[in-house]
Amino acid sequence: MNDDQGKNNIALAERNMGALMKIRERFEREKPLKGLRIGMALHITKETAVLVKTLQAGGADVAVAGCNPLSTQDDVAEALRAEGIKAYGYKGETSEEYYKFLNQVLDLRPHITIDDGCDLITEIHLKRTDLLGELIGGCEETTTGIIRLHSMEREGALRVPIIAVNDNKTKHLMDNYYGTGQSTLDGIIRATNVLFCGKTVVIAGYGSCGKGCALRARGLGSNVIVTEVDAFPALQAHMDGFRVMKMEDAASLGDIFITVTGNKHVIRPEHVARMKNGAIMANSGHFDIEIDVKGVREMATEAARVRPFMDRFTLSDGKEVYILAEGRLINLSAAEGHPSEVMSMSFCGQALACEYLVQNRLENKVHLLPEEIDEAISRLQLEVMGISIDKLTPEQIEYLNSWQEGTS
Numbered sequence: 001m002n003d004d005q006g007k008n009n010i011a012l013a014e015r016n017m018g019a020l021m022k023i024r025e026r027f028e029r030e031k032p033l034k035g036l037r038i039g040m041a042l043h044i045t046k047e048t049a050v051l052v053k054t055l056q057a058g059g060a061d062v063a064v065a066g067c068n069p070l071s072t073q074d075d076v077a078e079a080l081r082a083e084g085i086k087a088y089g090y091k092g093e094t095s096e097e098y099y100k101f102l103n104q105v106l107d108l109r110p111h112i113t114i115d116d117g118c119d120l121i122t123e124i125h126l127k128r129t130d131l132l133g134e135l136i137g138g139c140e141e142t143t144t145g146i147i148r149l150h151s152m153e154r155e156g157a158l159r160v161p162i163i164a165v166n167d168n169k170t171k172h173l174m175d176n177y178y179g180t181g182q183s184t185l186d187g188i189i190r191a192t193n194v195l196f197c198g199k200t201v202v203i204a205g206y207g208s209c210g211k212g213c214a215l216r217a218r219g220l221g222s223n224v225i226v227t228e229v230d231a232f233p234a235l236q237a238h239m240d241g242f243r244v245m246k247m248e249d250a251a252s253l254g255d256i257f258i259t260v261t262g263n264k265h266v267i268r269p270e271h272v273a274r275m276k277n278g279a280i281m282a283n284s285g286h287f288d289i290e291i292d293v294k295g296v297r298e299m300a301t302e303a304a305r306v307r308p309f310m311d312r313f314t315l316s317d318g319k320e321v322y323i324l325a326e327g328r329l330i331n332l333s334a335a336e337g338h339p340s341e342v343m344s345m346s347f348c349g350q351a352l353a354c355e356y357l358v359q360n361r362l363e364n365k366v367h368l369l370p371e372e373i374d375e376a377i378s379r380l381q382l383e384v385m386g387i388s389i390d391k392l393t394p395e396q397i398e399y400l401n402s403w404q405e406g407t408s
């Protein structure tokens with residue numbers, strides 16, 4: 001590996017994260033995070049490095065650990081450490097090491113946490129409650145984290161305010177949709193070099209991520225089947241032109257399976273038993289629980305690693321099926337995660353959420369960022385892409401605010 005690879009990758013990300021760089025310029029001038037300690041558990045990618053440096057530019061002391069044992073980009077982590085930044089983790093770390101690194105971040109005694117999956121906040125609430133006194137609040141990056149936080153809120157367990165950055169339009173309708181759509185297929189292709197056209201791709205979950213994956217798989221010429229548990233997204237998938245059915249029916253039809261539900265054991269041994277010889281399973285949901293990997297391992301007569309992110313399982317009838325990246329999110333394990341352009345919008349949300357937490361006293365609940373901030377991120381992104389849009393005329397504003405005027 002080129003010694004400068006991490007540094008070069010970060011510079012390339014900076015080039016493609018114009019909106020976040022504009023926030024960095026303002027942070028450099030205004031120092032809105034001066035004196036704050038920020039503890040992060042995010043995938044350590046080149047884009048995360050750009051966020052770390054942006055928060056530092058705002059005056060914060062930052063420590064970062066990975067939020068998944070397979071997603072750290074070692075060259076980037078190394079480049080951060082070379083600059084004296086506290087970056088903990090490496091690709092392929094064990095579960096014990098994973099929690100050790102999270103706790104090294106918590107040793108910073110953060111005023112603000114930035115989580116992707118809610119592990120720092122959970123760790124603080126379960127084991128490090130001494131940190132609650134200094135904690136102003138936290139920011140959450142992904143749908144799975146938000147689901148966990150809402151359960152904490154419902155049970156009255158949440159002891160700090162949290163900003164649901166994932167729920168910004170400029171996050172889940174961009175990153176989860178366009179980002180996961182592209183990078184999930186990228187991960188599967190890098191892991192297997194499989195041809196997508198002509199294949200039947202089964203996508204479990206038709207939320208923001210599932211819609212993106214279905215769109216991109218169709219774009220590559222695949223026949224897409226969607227499985228769902230909720231009626232409305234199932235209906236949407238049908239109206240978007242995809243076949244919708246139960247996983248037990250899709251199991252025997254699919255060549256490639258992608259789970260993006262945020263739920264547990266969506267593909268189970270009884271489904272795997274019905275799969276075709278050579279079927280490939282990949283997960284792009286946050287945790288490695290969507291495919292019951294342990295169940296598949298137990299039903300297999302033989303298991304072998306055939307490529308770095310591709311495990312083959314031989315079943316008792318002689319059929320072979322594959323699971324990619326041990327069921328961990330494929331786009332960050334076998335590829336590089338989302339392209340910088342979409343992460344720029346997500347991380348504008350994180351940077352502005354930190355500033356918002358400092359400027360506002362919030363209740364111990366899960367909060368949305370105000371719509372004006374989300375709108376400002378859209379405008380910034382349009383600006384860096386050189387796109388101008390129309391402005392409402394005074395007559396249009398008056399019309400939209402009135403009710404008397406009907407057909408002419």
Ligand SMILES: NC(=O)c1ccc[n+]([C@@H]2O[C@H](COP(=O)([O-])OP(=O)(O)OC[C@H]3O[C@@H](n4cnc5c(N)ncnc54)[C@H](O)[C@@H]3O)[C@@H](O)[C@H]2O)c1
Binds near residue numbers: 175204206233262263
């Ligand atoms: N890989 C990545 O880089 C990346 C990026 C963003 C989000 N995520 C993660 O992806 C997952 C999905 O996120 P999202 O934003 O699309 O969530 P979402 O809530 O928008 O969509 C999830 C969908 O899955 C459906 N679902 C739940 N259980 C199911 C089951 N048993 N079978 C079929 N469908 C089921 C739900 O009804 C819902 O429509 C989360 O874990 C999220 O954290 C990953």
